[in-house]
Amino acid sequence: MYAYTYDEQTGGLLLTSSPLAFSKEPRPVYYKELDILGFDKYWNYAKNDSYPYMWAEANNYFYRGRKVAQTKGGSCYTAPKIKILEDPEPDGQPLQFVDIPAMVKKNRRILEGLVQETIKKTYNTYEDYKKRVDVFYVAFSGGKDSVVALDIVQRALPHNAFMVLFGDTGMEFPDTYKVINQVKQICEEDGIRFLKAKSKCSPIDTWKEFGPPSQKMRWCCSVHKTTPQILLLREVTENAQFKGMAFTGIRGDESISRSEYEDVSLGEKVKGQYSCHPILEWNSAELFLYIYEQNLILNETYKKGNSRAGCLVCPLATTKNMFFKEQCYGDQTEGSLSTKTFNDIILETTAKELSTPEAVKEFMDIAGWKARRSGRELSIARTLCTDNFEKGILTITLLNQSTDWQQWIKTVGDATYLSNGDVEIIYEGKSYIVSHTKIQGKEIFTVLIGTNTKRDIYFMSALKKIFRKSAYCIGCGVCQANCPNGYITFLNGNVEIDDKCIKCKKCHEIDYGCLLANSMRLPKGEKKMGSVDRYGNMGIEYEWVKKYFDKKDEFWNSPHGLGTNMVKYLRSFLNDSGITKKGKFTEFGEAIDYIGIENVLAWALLVCNLAYTSEYNWWIKNTVVGQIYTPEAIISLLGDDMSKNSKAHIASAYKNIFISTPQVGKDLGLGVCDYTLRKGRRYLNSITRSYWQNPDPRVILYSLYKFAEGCGGYYQFTLGRLLNHEIDSDGVSPTEIFGLDRDQMEKLLTGLSINYPEFINATFTLDLDNITLRGGKSSQDVLKLF
Structure with missing residues (x-):
């Protein structure tokens, strides 16, 4: 909320009365972090963690207002490299501690105003919602943020008005469990009820069943939190x-996504539940100042260089944080697991050939396991349920029955079991007869769908999901938690669904119908990755495209200054994007020319087309918004069926595309590059996938029509369908292309329905959503709106 500077006198932080536009998230640095990084080889300091010695912002280290060192890189088993910029103290004198009491005193006036405002806001939220809410609780993790949030809440609310709830994943840092025990004791002394929630499934078992979680498949949060x-x-x-x-x-x-949160929201963190974020606008400078002022518990993990307290091994952790975790928690301690526990499972379950210690180290350092998108990358992947739709007949083959499909079928429609073993299901007023046969241990279900209405499509989807549940279910409880009425229970490994089930299908709103089935899923008809090597190692430069638009079809026969490969890649790009067809300027190209190639809207439309071509499609499908990708990570993502040289070329191409076309990289958020310029050459450090912050509704409408056309004329769908990026589909959703969430899409779709009713109608009522595109229109018609 408030800007800060470094105070040379105290060695601490000093808040100013100016608002802070952007926080670099400063954090205190203790001797243990300095030791782990190897600063003890350069600097003289006492091994005492009573107070910090300096502050860090990302990889930059500040001592009494001066940047004295930087670190670069770092991975699971490789330490970050240190760069000393200047000596903190002259002649190797010992480092001085930050004078915490003096720092707190200097900041007391500004901080107190912030704290009182936050307490008042928290109390007012409680008063506003206490008649609508059955239970208030602090979602406590043991990290610095939840420690502060808990203290604010306990100062604002009566102690019998809320609980403290710790979601124990079983994968927390050993230091975190120490904090939990301390806080639990304090709560008991203060008359605050403390609860601990833990899955019946052990994390070791689920990692071995599901395979390690990844950036695209974070089943762990649902199952264990x-x-x-x-x-x-x-x-x-x-x-x-x-x-x-x-x-x-x-x-x-x-994070990027959290910056979009409201102070109070419904369904943002947990569907159907309210969330209040009292310290949403606080920065880390204010947070640590408050912790020191109130003498709150500070998780020891922060003193060891970990910027966040979370799970021991997490697919969202940065490579530098992986190193700190490995150094701090690599070996098992009494009562706690270690990073080795989960690293071993990663190596046991990967389908990648790792025949030497060097190959193992490279795989773990690059963290290739984080990129997993399907069961193809797992040695334990198994197909237990298949489906096929041909000539109007849906066939589902059940190779394994883990839980009773007759229980799950209650969630689809009213079922009647016929004398010949078939099942009649009434779904939204229509009767479907499901034929059931058993052949050589397999159970085969067939149903004649007949028509291809929206109802038929949804019925087939529901039927496939419940049979996947039957085949794969291990009782993780996610379906049970999704049921708003508590009609799903698990007893001795068996599922029981109350006959009162209202068929709301909330239990179906899980990736692929079942998280385990999704994790095991083998992609259908996957393309060879070699086609991603579309633009060599050059990518596409904005200036090349601009030169083409200056002359259009005359460009090819006039001096342009581009080399042979540049021309080759430019031709490919122009055809891929729809600007040209067989080398000739198109109507789409004319629309882009009218908008102006320098305009971000032009590039947004281009990306809508490029999303269906190999290089852009691969990036959109395989990267996650908010994640940082090093060149090594990109190479690892590309898999094993390409040469190392080709993969390096592709990483270089992405670098050049995103840097030279900032409309695509920065404005649309496809890739914000951190790079170093040396002797005129760009050396990539990392690419961060972001999102389009100010999307134009007309571009989204164009993308929706492209999506419908790509799906073979699928003009009726739900927003849930657009947001589910795990479905095998020829159409690419605008939510996936531009990183848009449900709230943004609801606003965009509502506005489109009002302003362009001749193109689209979207309704959102009572948790139901329906999007209908006008069948007589096309993506080409949308271009006329610009």
Whole structure:
């Protein structure tokens, strides 16, 4: 909220009365972090962690207002490299501690104003919602943010008005469990109820069953965090339909997605539940100042260089943080797991050939396991349920029955079991007869769909999902937590669904119908990765495209100054994007020319087309918004069926595309590059996938028509379908292209329905959504709106 400077006198932070536009998230640096990084080879300091010695902003280290060192790189087993910029103290004198008491005193006036405002806002939220909410609780993780949030809440609310809920994943840092025990004792002394929610499934078992979580397949949060908390709160409130409000420690400066949060929201963190974020606008400078002022518990993990307290091995951790975790928690301690526990499972379950210690180290350093998108990358992947739709007949083959499909079928429609073993299902007023046969241990279900209405499509989707549940279910509890009425229970490994089930299908709203099935899924008809090597190692430069638009078709026969390969790649790009067809300028090209090739809207439309071509499609499908990708990570993502040289070329091409066309890289958010310029050459450090912050509704409309056309004329769909990027589909959703979330899309679609009813109608009522594109229109017609 407030800007800060470094105070040379105290060695600490000093808040100013100016608002802070952007926080670099400063954090205190203790001797243990300096030791782990190897600064003890350069600097003289006492091995005492009573106070910090300096501050860090990302990889930059500040001592009494001066940047004295930087680190670069770092990975699971490789230490970051140190660059000393200047000596903190002259002649090797010992480092001085930050004078914490003096720092706190200097900041007390400004900080107190912020704190009182936050307490008041928290209390007012409680008063506004207490008649709508069954239970208030602090979502406590043991990290610095939740420690501060808890302290604010306990100062604002009566102690009997809320609980503290710790979601124990079983994968937390050993230091975090120490904090949990301390906080639990304090809560008991203060009359605050402390709860601990934990999955019945052990994390070791689920990692071995599901395979390690990845950036695209984060099943771990649902299984080990959200689900146990919901189930415990139902038990505590004795109400399956309870309405809760979680006070969280979420802060907007922590990530791109969190910066978009509202102070109070419904369904943002947990569907159907309220969340209040008291310290949403705080930066880390204010946070640490408050911790020091109030003498709150500071998780020891921060003193060891870890910037966040989370799970031991996480697919979202940066490579530098992986190194700190490995150094701090690489070996098992009493009562806690270690990073080695999960690293071993990563190596046991990967389908990648790792025949030497060097290959193992490279795989773990690059963290190739984080990029997994399907079961193809797992040695344990197994197909237990298949489906096929041909000539109007859906055939589902069940190779394994882990739980009773007759129970799951209750969630689809009203089922009647016929004398010949078939099943009649009434779905939205239509009767479907499902034929059931058993052949050589396989159970085969066939159903004549007949027509191809929206109802038929949804019925087939629901049927496939429940048979996947039957085949793969291990009772992780996610379906149980999704059911708003508490009609799903698990007893001794068997599922039971109450006959009162209202067929709301909330239990279907899981990737692929079942998280385990999704994790094991083998992609259909996957393209060879070699086609991604579309533009060599050059990529495409904005200036080349601009030169073409200056002359259009005359460009090829006039001096242009481009080399042979540049011309080759430019031709490919122009055809890929739709600007040309067989070398001739198109109507789409004319629309782009009218908008102006320098305009970000032109590039947004180009990307809508490019999303269907190999190089752009691969990037959109395989990267995650908010994640940082080093060149090594990109190479690892590309898989093993390409040469190392080709993969290096592709990484270079992405670098050049995103840097030279800032409309695509920065404005649209496809790739914000961190690079070093040396002797006129760009050396890539990393690419961060972001999102389009100010999307133009007309571009989204164009993308929706491209999506419908790509799906073979699929002009009716739901927003949930657009947001589900795991479905095998020839159409590419605008939410995936531009990184848009549900809230943004609802606003865009509502506006489009009002302004362009001749193109689209979208409705959002009672948790139901329906999007209809006008069949008589096309993506080409949308271009006339520009």
